[in-house]
Each structure stands twice: as structure tokens, then as C-alpha cells.
Amino acid sequence: MLSERRLQVLRAIVQDYVGTEEPVGSKALTERHNLGVSPATVRNDMAALEDEGYIAQPHTSAGRIPTDKGYRLFVDKLAGVKPMTAPERRAIQNFLEGAVDLDDVVARTVRLLAQLTRQVAVVQYPSLTRSTVRHVELLSLAPARVMLVLITDTGRVEQRMVDCPAPFGEASLADLRARLNSRVAGRRFTDVPMLVEDLPDAFEPEDRGTVSTVLSTLLETLVEENEERLMIGGTANLTRFGHDFPLTIRPVLEALEEQVVLLKLLGEAKDPGVTVRIGHENAHEGLNSTSVVSVGYGSGGEAVAKLGVVGPTRMDYPGTMGAVRAVARYVGQILAES
Amino acid sequence: MLSERRLQVLRAIVQDYVGTEEPVGSKALTERHNLGVSPATVRNDMAALEDEGYIAQPHTSAGRIPTDKGYRLFVDKLAGVKPMTAPERRAIQNFLEGAVDLDDVVARTVRLLAQLTRQVAVVQYPSLTRSTVRHVELLSLAPARVMLVLITDTGRVEQRMVDCPAPFGEASLADLRARLNSRVAGRRFTDVPMLVEDLPDAFEPEDRGTVSTVLSTLLETLVEENEERLMIGGTANLTRFGHDFPLTIRPVLEALEEQVVLLKLLGEAKDPGVTVRIGHENAHEGLNSTSVVSVGYGSGGEAVAKLGVVGPTRMDYPGTMGAVRAVARYVGQILAES
DNA sequence: GCCTGGCACTCTTCCCACGCGAGTGCCAGC
């Protein structure tokens, strides 16, 4: 177990390194933080911390920098979440309140997060799995062609074209629309398949084929759209990444373009609070020199999607976590209102 | 006027520089292109080209690189558009045909363009201005709350919530829906305001307020959504930009995040064919060291949106122009089919 | 008049050696 002072030394190293971006030495540490001990003592502590794997030196005779393990300890034990100041909170709220629709909410959230944290922001669209159906609309475009529009309680709209096996009258369509909505409106997506199973039986034999087609398209839409979308922003902040540029930044940009990777990344965070994944804790290789700070957000008590930021492992964790948490909270509020 | 051979020298310089990314000297030129003259002669030609501003030397005693003006001449006079090969065309078609909806078409197009050109791809969503209304749907969510869904002929769907000044019965709503659609279905967005102007008069006085509210929301949607959206991809390709990294790449990333900037950029290209804007020809400062190759695409004869790529001025213009043109053509086909 | 070979000149780039300074590890003493 590390002594109290050694933990303080680690904390000081993390803070200084995050601030200066340069390896920090024993002398500088004692000057900037009054630890009440001499550089020599600090050197001993540093040697111990290095033995334990919390810090490392880039080369002999350079200062120390935190390792992933060091950051992990810092995040878990040494640092809290820095709350936003009142003016900051007001600014967040104001900025988000101007949104006109769901797309706009997401877009604004991305911009806001990127600006607040000066890092790359990632916001997942509210997921359909946990959503409920607000309304299903059916429109006849041609005798044997129907457009299906699905509207969710988070304001999301999906549409699909359905080619029917047989012509389908307006009356039947209205009937189907009414029955369908009375069954699924307000229900969870996951419950829909069960609820509509026997629906074709209520129709004339000649219409059953069409009804089945429409229903299976609806079910497909529910499933398919679980490939959730997301929006990213603030990639320009990657340029503040470090000195050894192209090599670091390229894999990150590539990872960011692979939505699948990002979705998996966000999905892995099960913690109800703010989750931090540091460096090699990220499964994806391209993100091994980045940390991901994420949190769920939702319109009610339940999280319907995640948002977060991607930045260098050398980041201001307390501040970033605070910003991410605050933004998630306010987005939730906005969603609940609309 | 430049002699034929000098133009050939310029062409050779552009080609070599694009290939090697290094200033090209007279000796190397004569070796790689059989111009039939000696290096000394080429040197004279180069001096002349430099006087005219087509090429420049980074330092005394280095080779020459093309200037923006040089690239411009190259694009206008010296190079054609390199058509895609048959296998490439097939690959494009196959890749785009798998798309399930409009979002997917745009997403696939972006990926495809980025991959083909190895540059940053930008695709504008089909614009609403030139689109026509396919259907307007009205859904009653609560006695005084209506959801308006607008469906366009390009498959785009927009929805808005409307808070009505007074409760609005299902019958009135159905009436409004029917009247509205009979007037605007199949019509251009720009014509809609005129077509619905007198619609409230057909309703009972107590409903007129609500009808007006719904109509004005519809009109707002038509206008607002002209703030067209776009999708970008392939930003990882920016890392192949050059050596003097952070300084070059940062403003480009910033510009790419400003959708307004990009939309303006695409909007400026009036040419019906492929448009190339080179370096300082781009109004936005951050893009002064990039070239933008863009073209309109559309489902019919008419262009409904633009797509293009952003890359270093030192790019393979014929190949890029060919790829952009081909992709635009196939996207147009896909849109027309759906 | 235009092309050519030759030549001197200019710069950049690479390499290496050197010295400085930051930072370390260790040790003896308190």
C-alpha cells in the first residue's frame, strides 16, 4: 500500500504533467506543491511509484510521466469530479434550449461538449431499444405501395417503403393503421413483435399477405435502427494532441470514423455514473493513447443513450468528467421537456 | 503565350510533384519524361514559367513546385478527366446499391468517395428547395397537440411538433390533411406558400387559428430545412497531407466542422460539370492550401445537391475529378430508382 | 534564333562532436 504522501506525489505529478505536457522532475514538484519535504525524499517516492508501475520515465534522466495505471489510480482515488460553476451551467442550459428538433439537440450537444472540454465529442442518438412507439403512420403512395413511418417518444422518425404483394385499399389501410396503433402506441420496441403477431388474422384472406409484409417491415425497422447513429465533433482539437503528431492522430481519426467502434466503446461502459477508460483499457488499438470519458443520458430516470469525449490520456480528468456529467444532465432535461 | 513545350514542362512538373511530393528539378524531369531536350533547355523554360507565376521554388537551389496558378492552367488546359475503369464503375455501383434509405445512401457515398480519392469527402443531403412534396401527414398526439410530418420525393422526412391555440378534433384534422395533400402533393416547395394561402378560409372560425398555426409551421419547416445538412468523412486522410502538419491540418479541420463554410463552398460552384477550386480561390482562409473538387448530383436531369472532396492542392486532379463525377452519376441513378 | 554542355555558385540537409543542463540514484549523516 502506498503511503499518503506518495499518493500526493502521484497526484501532483498528474496535475503538473497535464498542465505542462512535460515530464516532471522532483525539484519542480517540490517548488510548485508545498509537500513539506525535500526533492530527495520525493525522488525516493518517485522511485517507489515507478516500481509499482504508476509512473515512468521516457528516458533515463528525464522527469516522470504517469502511466495508464497511474491515471487510473488518480481517477479512482485521488481526484473527484469537478462540478461546473454556476455561470457555466447557465451557459450550457441556454445553449441547449435553443434547439428546434432532435437533430439540433444532438448537434448542439456535440458542439458544446467539444468546446467545454476542448476535446473530441461523441454523442449517440437516443436509442430505439428502450424507446416506446408514439405512432405508426401508413401512407398509400400507389395501389401496391405503402410508406411506413415510425415515430418514437424521443421524437425520432424513421420511414420505410413497402412494396405490397397485392393492391391494398384505403379502407383496409385505415383499418390496419388503427389496429396497429391501438396495439403498439406507447409500448416498448421490444414488446412490439409479440403484440402484432396475430394481427393478420383479423383481416380478409386477400389482405393478409400485405399486412404481414407491412408488419415484417416494421419489425425490421425496429431491429435495424438499433444500429444506432452518433454524431462527433471537435476533431480540430486533435491537433492539440501532442508533438509526435501524425502517428498518434491518424489511428484516432480512423477509429472515430468507424461508428461501430465508437458504439461498442460507449456500449461497454456499464457504470451508471461517469465512466473513464484510460489508454490501453480501450479495446480498440487506435485508441490506446486516448482516454474516453462517457456517461449515459436519458429523458427520464433511464439512460437511453450515451455521450462522451475522446482525448489524450493526458487530460484534465476532473474537469472533463464534470463537463460530461453536466452536459448529460441538461440534455436529459431538454429531452424530457420536448 | 507559352510555347507547346513549356506547357508540357508544366504538365510534367505537376505530375511529378503530385507523385513525389518533392520539388522537381530540371535533370529529373528530362530523365522521367522524354521531352527530347536537355536539362539546360528545361531550365530556361522553367525560368520562363516562373516569371509568369506558374511555378515557384521553395528556396533558391531547390526544384520547382507548381503555384495555384500553375495548377489552374493544368486543370483547365493540360489535363482531362480520367474516366473510371469498368471494374471501378462496377464496384461503385455495387457499393451504392446496398443502401436501405437516404441516410444510408449519403453515408455510403461519403465512404466511397473518401476511399476512392483518399481524401476528405463531403456530401450534401439532397436539397429541399428543388424537391417536391410527396406527402404531409398530421397526427393528433393530444387534443391541442399535432405532429406534422413532411415527406419529400427524395425520401427525406422532417417532423415538427405543433401546439395548437385550441383543441382540434380528429374530423377537422382529417379534413385538413386531405385538403392539404390534394393541394401540395407533388408540388415544389417554393410553390407551397402560395398554394395554401387561403386554406384557413375553408374551415370553421374556431378552427382557423389552429389551421394557420399548422400551416405556418409547415412553411417554417420548408424554409428552415433549407439550411441543408451534409456529411463528411475520410478525415483520416488529412494525415497524408504533408510534413508541416499541425499548422496545415488544424484550420482545415476547423473549416470542415463549420457546415456553413462548406455549404457556401459547395454552393459557389455554379458550373454544371465538375468544378475545381484551387488553393486561394477558396474564399475561406483555412482552406487556402487545399483544393475542392465538387459536382452537382440529382435524381433527374436537375442537380438537387452537391458532393465533392477536399484535399491538398497537390492532388491528382484528373483522377479525383473522374472519381467525383462517376460517384455523382451513380448516386443520381440510385436516387432516381428509389 | 534556339538548343546544348559546361561551370561556378548557392542553399539545404545531413552528420558528428561538443557542452550544457536537467534529473536521477545513491550514500552518509542527522
Add this chain to the structure above:
DNA sequence: GCTGGCACTCGCGTGGGAAGAGTGCCAGGC
């Protein structure tokens, strides 16, 4: 267990020198 001192290690920046690529110009030839 903390402290001051001391020798040691490296990385980094500097400066000089050599190499190489490329140029501009000039005089001669077709």
C-alpha cells in the same frame, strides 16, 4: 525516515564541415 551532497547519465541544442541537388549564365554549335 528525511536531508544534502555528489557523481553520473542522457537528451537536446549548437556549430562546423562536407555532400548533393539544383540553379543561372555563358559561349559555342546546329
